[in-house]
Amino acid sequence: MARQTGVIQISGTVGGVVFAKDGTVRQKQGSNKSQFNSSASMQRxxxxxxxxxxxxxxxKLVRDALRRVVALASDxxxxxxxAQKMKQILNLDEDSDRGGRQVLPENLPTLVGFDFNAGSALSSTYFGRVEPTLDRATGTHAVNLGELNPSRDVAAPQGATHYRINAAVASVNFETGTYNSVEVSTAELPLDNAVRPAESLSLPLVAPADESLVVAVGVDFFQQMNGKFYPLNSNAYNALSVVAVG
Structure with missing residues (x-):
C-alpha cells in the first residue's frame, strides 16, 4: 500500500484515490452491483x-396517512x-419466505401504543379515558373521551394555558401503498380546575375490506394572549399515539 510522505495534507477521495488520515493511500473500490444481486454469499x-x-x-405509508396529526407531535x-416497529410486524409473517415478508392486517395490532414523540408519551401526558370504537359496517368510527379535570389530568408544559385533543383514522392498503384519512380536533380547552364532561369525537371513514384502519390520538398545547391562541414554540411536549387498529 502506498504511503503519503509529502508535506501536503490530503484527506478524503480525489479522482478515485482515497487519502486516509494516517497517511496511507489506496484506490477506491467500486461497488459490484451484479455480485450483490447474484452471489449466493449475499443471499442473506x-x-x-x-x-x-x-x-x-x-x-412512510403510515406517516403519510396520518401526516396532519404527526406534524404536531413527533421526535x-x-x-x-x-421503521423498526414495522420490521417487528414483518417478522410476524409466518407464511412468506424470508426476504418477502409483508405487513399483514392480523399482525398490525403490534403498532398499538406506538408514540410518535418518544419524549412525550400520550399515556404520561393525558390521563383521561380514551376509548376508540371502529365500525366497518357503517364507516362510523369515534374516539370517546371520558370526564376529566384538566388541571389534574393533563400534564401541561410551563406556559401553556390551553390544550387540544387531536384524533385521526386512516385506512391503509399496504399492498398498493394507498390510503385515506379523516382528522378531527376539539376546540382549544382551558387548563383549569373545571371538570370537563365526557365527549365523543366522530371519525367517519368508509374503508374497503382489504384496507387496515389505524387510529391515532394526541394532545397539543397553546398559550392564550389577547384573545388569540398561539402554539408553543416547541412541540416537544405534544403527544400522539396509535390507540387502535382494525
Missing amino acids: VRENASEFATAASSG RLMVSRL
Whole structure:
C-alpha cells in the first residue's frame, strides 16, 4: 500500500484515490452491483435489505396517512423508530419466505401504543379515558373521551394555558401503498380546575375490506394572549399515539 510522505495534507477521495488520515493511500473500490444481486454469499444480505426496505416504505405509508396529526407531535428519530416497529410486524409473517415478508392486517395490532414523540408519551401526558370504537359496517368510527379535570389530568408544559385533543383514522392498503384519512380536533380547552364532561369525537371513514384502519390520538398545547391562541414554540411536549387498529 502506498504511503503519503509529502508535506501536503490530503484527506478524503480525489479522482478515485482515497487519502486516509494516517497517511496511507489506496484506490477506491467500486461497488459490484451484479455480485450483490447474484452471489449466493449475499443471499442473506439481499433478504435483509429487501425487508428493511419494506419496513421503511410501510412506515412512510403510515406517516403519510396520518401526516396532519404527526406534524404536531413527533421526535427527530420517529422515522427510524417507526421503521423498526414495522420490521417487528414483518417478522410476524409466518407464511412468506424470508426476504418477502409483508405487513399483514392480523399482525398490525403490534403498532398499538406506538408514540410518535418518544419524549412525550400520550399515556404520561393525558390521563383521561380514551376509548376508540371502529365500525366497518357503517364507516362510523369515534374516539370517546371520558370526564376529566384538566388541571389534574393533563400534564401541561410551563406556559401553556390551553390544550387540544387531536384524533385521526386512516385506512391503509399496504399492498398498493394507498390510503385515506379523516382528522378531527376539539376546540382549544382551558387548563383549569373545571371538570370537563365526557365527549365523543366522530371519525367517519368508509374503508374497503382489504384496507387496515389505524387510529391515532394526541394532545397539543397553546398559550392564550389577547384573545388569540398561539402554539408553543416547541412541540416537544405534544403527544400522539396509535390507540387502535382494525
